[in-house]
Amino acid sequence: MNRKKFSDISVDVWTELQRAYDKHVEDNPNRPNLFVSYTILAEEVGEVAKAIIDEHFNGTGTLQELRVELLQVAAMAAEMVAEVDRRCQKTIKTGKK
């Protein structure tokens, strides 16, 4: 994969992450939360499987719909990485786990 194409995908992941954050996280005191984020990630992975089945076997889905679901998986994974990084920084600053 060339760097330009990966950069374009990164922008799409960031856009999806911002959309999800605005919709689900900004006013929710329970987010970000790794347990909640993981359940959402698992749900999105399931939606990827459904999108593949719909596109490939049922003929009822499109590759664009599959791409949207994949971006949602990537965005949720990025949110979890950011939360882990935030906790690591907190541990470094306070010395507490």
Ligand SMILES: [Mg+2]
């Ligand atoms: Mg989805």
